[in-house]
Amino acid sequence: MKPCLQLVFLVFLICHTEAEFFTSIGQMTDLIYAEKDLVQSLKEYIRAEEAKLSQIKSWAEKMDVLTSKSTSDPEGYLAHPVNAYKLVKRLNTDWLELENLVLQDTTNGFIANLTIQRQFFPTEEDETGAAKALMRLQDTYKLDPETLSRGNLPGTKYKSSLTVSDCFGMGKTAYNDGDYYHTVLWMEQALKQHDEGEDTTVSKVEILDYLSYAVFQFGDLHRAMELTRRLISLDSTHERAGSNLRYFEKLVEKEREEKSRENSLNKTTAATEPVVQSGAYERPLDYLPERDIYEALCRGEGVKMTPRRQKRLFCRYHNGNRNPHLLIAPFKEEDEWDSPHIVRYYDVMSDEEIEKIKQLAKPRLARATVRDPKTGVLTVASYRVSKSSWLEEDDDPVVGKVNQRMQQITGLTVKTAELLQVANYGMGGQYEPHFDFSRKDEPDAFKRLGTGNRVATFLNYVPSRRTPE
Numbered sequence: 159m160k161p162c163l164q165l166v167f168l169v170f171l172i173c174h175t176e177a178e179f180f181t182s183i184g185q186m187t188d189l190i191y192a193e194k195d196l197v198q199s200l201k202e203y204i205r206a207e208e209a210k211l212s213q214i215k216s217w218a219e220k221m222d223v224l225t226s227k228s229t230s231d232p233e234g235y236l237a238h239p240v241n242a243y244k245l246v247k248r249l250n251t252d253w254l255e256l257e258n259l260v261l262q263d264t265t266n267g268f269i270a271n272l273t274i275q276r277q278f279f280p281t282e283e284d285e286t287g288a289a290k291a292l293m294r295l296q297d298t299y300k301l302d303p304e305t306l307s308r309g310n311l312p313g314t315k316y317k318s319s320l321t322v323s324d325c326f327g328m329g330k331t332a333y334n335d336g337d338y339y340h341t342v343l344w345m346e347q348a349l350k351q352h353d354e355g356e357d358t359t360v361s362k363v364e365i366l367d368y369l370s371y372a373v374f375q376f377g378d379l380h381r382a383m384e385l386t387r388r389l390i391s392l393d394s395t396h397e398r399a400g401s402n403l404r405y406f407e408k409l410v411e412k413e414r415e416e417k418s419r420e421n422s423l424n425k426t427t428a429a430t431e432p433v434v435q436s437g438a439y440e441r442p443l444d445y446l447p448e449r450d451i452y453e454a455l456c457r458g459e460g461v462k463m464t465p466r467r468q469k470r471l472f473c474r475y476h477n478g479n480r481n482p483h484l485l486i487a488p489f490k491e492e493d494e495w496d497s498p499h500i501v502r503y504y505d506v507m508s509d510e511e512i513e514k515i516k517q518l519a520k521p522r523l524a525r526a527t528v529r530d531p532k533t534g535v536l537t538v539a540s541y542r543v544s545k546s547s548w549l550e551e552d553d554d555p556v557v558g559k560v561n562q563r564m565q566q567i568t569g570l571t572v573k574t575a576e577l578l579q580v581a582n583y584g585m586g587g588q589y590e591p592h593f594d595f596s597r598k599d600e601p602d603a604f605k606r607l608g609t610g611n612r613v614a615t616f617l618n619y620v621p622s623r624r625t626p627e
Contacts, residue, residue: 210259217256227316238314239295240306242585246288247327250280289331291543291586293340297441298453303347322351322358326365333368338375339441345369363393370402376439379410446541448591463496470496476503478566489567503567507560512620514556515549519580522547526581526589541590548577564616574610 228235228245236242280288296306305311307320320328329344349365352358370385386403389396446452454460463471476491477484490504507515523545527536551558561572583589595612 210262213259214256231315234315236585238309238311238316238318239292239585240309240311240318240320241316243288243292244318244320244324246280246284247324250282250285251327253279285327286331286334287543288585289328290335290540291584292328293332293337294586294588296340296343298456300457303343304350307347307351320347322348322356322365323360325351326360329365329368329372333372338372339439341368341372342376342439345372361392363389363396366392367396367399370399374402374406378439379406379413382406383410446590452591467496476567479569481566481569483566506563506567507618507620511556511560514554515560515578515580516620518549518553518557519547519582523580523582541588541592544581544583544587544589546579546581548579550577560618568614568616570614 228241236245292306295301296303301311303325307325309317309319325344325348329341329348332338332340332344345365345368348360349362349369352360352362352365366385366389370382370389373385374382383403383406386399386406389399390403393399451460471493473490473492475488477488489506492502492504494500494502524547525538526542526544526546528539528542529535530537549557551561557578561575561578564570564575565572594615
């Protein structure tokens, strides 16, 4: 980044008013008291400014410590998903709050710089996406909010916790998306940390307002009433809570009357209790039938092979059916699965080639798209969360080398292959189960390529960093 010199002009506006106070000593004595009042107002302003500056100084010191840690090892720091979420949240929400605080003093040049930098900040959409990504990790790896909030995640280098405000923000994101399952989980965590005495600007009333309604959406009337009563005990003037409580009480009374009527008629009906699992509401059914298997695979709990099948898996040197380029330096090949046959090749790309491809791809990365099966138009989708770029052989000789290597390994020609796609999966990134090839109901999916349907996918997995053996 080029150094930038910023000129800040502090403009003082001096206003003059004229009045005939000098003609009357009586009026001038009034000015004495007016000036005394101004001094008192000035002192109050100074106290307010000092309090504000104290807040800003505290924030700056906290950010100085945090950024010193994060910049010393950015990839390791962001490997912790809570750090990634909080980074996006800070830049989209917390820095905006600081901006509003600093804006109270229009002579501070920080605002000019922040305004310029804000165009590069994450947006509301980014914060929402980061929150959803954290919830996706929560579901996939069966993590409870307490574990995520305390930052006790296995395999992460740094420990980072979520505040009451963070948990509340997670719950609000879920609520605004109509996701009451996660709303309950995160509002409960926010309330728990609040009850434990954590310092926060979020009130219990705000948390209970969201939590009680989300609980009601699960049909748990009695708990919704309990939470609403607690809210009213903290704020008796809360209009919505009062009307909600009356509505809940009517529903409960209606249930009692129906049960009484059924009992008088000697009818037995099953109780309509909310579905609760392990002390929490059951996760709603998902639109993806393979969801449970998909998430189990992510946790390393996939389908286990029988010993008999495992005996049929081997490691070998692969020379591409005696390809001249591989006779002297064959690749290490390992069977991963028998049916369908999946193999893994080791050390296909050098560290230098990997870094070069990453360097070429990074400036071109854009949100990955999928083809709408109805319209055929490329569009973004929640089930594909990544950025990708496409590299041509003319971009750099390394692209051609990698393409040729895949041709030598597979025996397939690169003449009809698509461009080399580089995909980067960020926080909570995913591509849900899908078919890489076009099916019968998608006959023209690859028509524009003029290459026919896809017959194979060659994945080069590039870790974020090389771990010393």
